Amino acid sequence: MGQPLADPASAQFTTNPPRDLPTRRNTEMLLLAFAAGLVTIALVLVEANQEQALTLSILWLGLAYLGILAAAHLAVRRWAPYADPVLLPCVALLNGIGLVMIHRIDLAKAETAAQAGRDYSPGVTNQVLFTVVALALFVAVLIVVNDHRTLTRYGYIFGLVGIVALALPAVLPSSLSEVNGAKVWVKLPFFSIQPGEFAKILLMIFFASFLVSKRDLFMVAGKKFLGVELPRARDLGPILIAAAAAVIILVLEKDLGSGLLYFTIILVMLYLATERVIWVVVGLTFFVAGCLLAFNLFEHVQQRVENWLNPLGPRYDAQGGSYQIAQALFGLGTGGVGGTGLGAGRPDIVPEASSDFITSSIGEELGFVGLAAVLMLYLLIAMRGMRSALAVRDTFGKLLGGGLSFAMVMQIFVVIGGVTALIPETGITAPFLSQGGSSLLANYILVALLLRVSDAARRPATRPRPPQTRQAPISDAHTVLVQRPPARDEKNGRTA
């Protein structure tokens, strides 16, 4: 990819005019078909193992899934033809595995409920509905944001809306906002949403646009402190305020996982924008101090740490104790390397098996191998996103793409790290896999933006572009004179 811009030096010797990049939409279609095949096999396995028979639910689940894939693919073909062909199939596969797993846990829970004489309404129906809605949003984002740079115009608005959305559950009464101890919901009559999931993306757009606009200022101006040039307070102020507000709100909402997520995302975006490691060092110092403070201030933090250090220990049965994480570990251990087989394990024993702990369910039934494959899918999404960020020509796109990609990996790090007791467990969802509408909607939006960035990265720069409001400083411009395609007004030709 990116051959025409790959090496300006070699471009001197290019005899042929740069070729248009293939769109690779057919590759995407093949990969999607492959994902659909895998998911169908998984579904059949689940049904065979759980029900001992194949039921009609295969048909409607399978058709719904295929319909969603086809719609997504056609939308990308139409509105982001040069988008990275690997992103969507990875997402589709994850989403499919998630649906299969949720359906599988539904079957188990329905049986348990039947044995105990209770009723059970399956969660997969909702999840399919949410997937359809998520897809609609995905398409809407692709259509509305036909160039990601237009987002910079609304940076401050996004930031404000993001903070308000994030703060909303904290100010609402608990009856409208609290589920299982985490005050991160807004409960509406027909459904509930976690506005924080969306705030994450809004704030990332704000940070990216803000950092890009102020980038020059805080890279040059300011005082020296301990040999480091610090930007002026008024240049960095808004971002510090937004960051602090976000983290404080999350601490108040007891949503420690999201707190960690936001904090690291902000840190990484700051580092990407300033290219100064000192931000990471300062940030981590603050982080460690904050952790120590939180540990000493909040009892629930101490409990979480205790549960993490000793999941099989005395807090196994305690209120808010390590039961859940212990059961997840039991499941993972039972699964072992190869897993128990889809539909043949007992993942439903773990509380929240289909939402926060869906990765432990996958680890139990598909084993280490399956969980590693899932990790690879996330890594692939993130790396493809990163690749697009590298290739895209504008700094906003780079920052946004880098931020979104990192957010994907960081989420999965917090989730799987928590489930496998690498870090203290915090309740956040695995993107595309976990049951839960907000997470699904938000992550589809995230992927739509990544696709948009990748589309911009791979799109041949022949079409007239919207006027660039901010250009890279002249000092960044390449000094070697090379022959360029006439239409390109890109100054930042160094990048590839």
Added chain:
Amino acid sequence: MNTPLRKVGMAMLLMIVLLLANDTFVQVIKADTYRTDSRNRRVLYDEYSRQRGQLVAPDGTILAGVKPSGDKLNFTRNYTDGAMYAPVTGYYSINYGAGGMERIEDDVLNGSDPRLFVRRLSDMVTGRDPRGGNVKLTVDPKVQKAAYDLMTKHGYTGSVVAMEPKTGRILAMVSTPSYDPNALATHNGKEQNSSWDKYSKDKAQPMLNRAINENYPPGSTFKLVTASAALEAGIGPDTQVSRAPNVQLPGTSTTLENYGGETCPGTTFKDALAHSCNVPFATFSGQLGADKMKTTAANFGIGQSDLAVPLKVAPSTVGPLDSPPALYQSGIGQRDVRLTPLQDCLLSATVANGGMAMKPQLVQSILAPDLSTIEDVEPEQLTGKPALSPDNAKILTDMMISSESFTAGNGKNPALKIASKTGTAEHGTDSKNTPPHAWYTAFAPADNPQIAVSVIVENGGNRGLAATGGSVAAEIGRAAIAARLGGG
């Protein structure tokens, strides 16, 4: 901005590698620790879906088997004559766990017992689904059925225990009213729950195993202990005893009467047992003293707190025996004397076995899934000390034969050659106006004992205050004996 992007990319790669490394630790290195943790219910569910072993009678009757369930657990526990054998088999329920033999022999039945290890290994190699081992019980379906049918026919609440005197093998263990363990084994959760509720809330306590988990005042059947102590102390069967209708308890104004306040029809020790006169036995007990009574009782197994057949048996007791009145009243099986029906059966069985109590056993052997024997349970002595000498046992047997001859009730058959002792035990706060427990303990044939049996019918059965051991309980004991000996 590309350099930091690449570095962040590297950091992301590192994070994923870290996750993979940690997951390897959890799912590969520590996997066994987690898999085998006792709190990991997956192991339990695995057992539930394995083909559980059977509980079989020596004649091959399957008391608890499995039938294919067609659902995810593959098999349903299936009890033939569930209610009849419930005190023996117990229950096996997904929601409520297991009880009775199902619980005690769970390791064998679910196949996790170490003795089954080699077979499990071969199952694994041959790819056959692992199955549990079987347990062969000692119960004789004929005896069990005869006793259970009569108890339920009359609507009695109570228990029947029968055993082989020479081996201690339990031939019958009936407790009525009973419950149907099939209702708890069903995979229909609603049915299971409502059955459990029904059984556990029922005032008649159908899930109580009266044979081993409940103890009662044994009444006159306890005279076998007192008589043994007397015989061992050198009091011969022809020793003259008081015919008086009552005796004043030493140091009190209370009197202890013969049944119905009657004068004892005979004058010897032998007559006293045959006619179950209270006064002579109360007096014997007072004369012999607490130590001798306790020793003899202990040699019969009374007071053993760790008896298991292997179902755990509630301890029987003679009480503190701390005063002469206590001794007098205890000598006829009242006051604080409490025996389980199993222990009461042991009284007859011990006499029948020449004075040596054998350890009651409900398990005959452990079988592999293919029904080959893995381990036999050998008979063993219960206390190792004879309760009475073989000679005295013969004397006591004669006395019991004569007791049987004076005992009324249905089911009499001279061909059975029964030696027995009845009991009519007062209980409750207003003991004179509470229908007594009717007891009957016996063995047969007297000259070569094959079966000892004990019957208790709570609260006089259907005869109320007029009930006696002979009129209510004897019929059932005789039926059980007849079923075993084929003379019925």
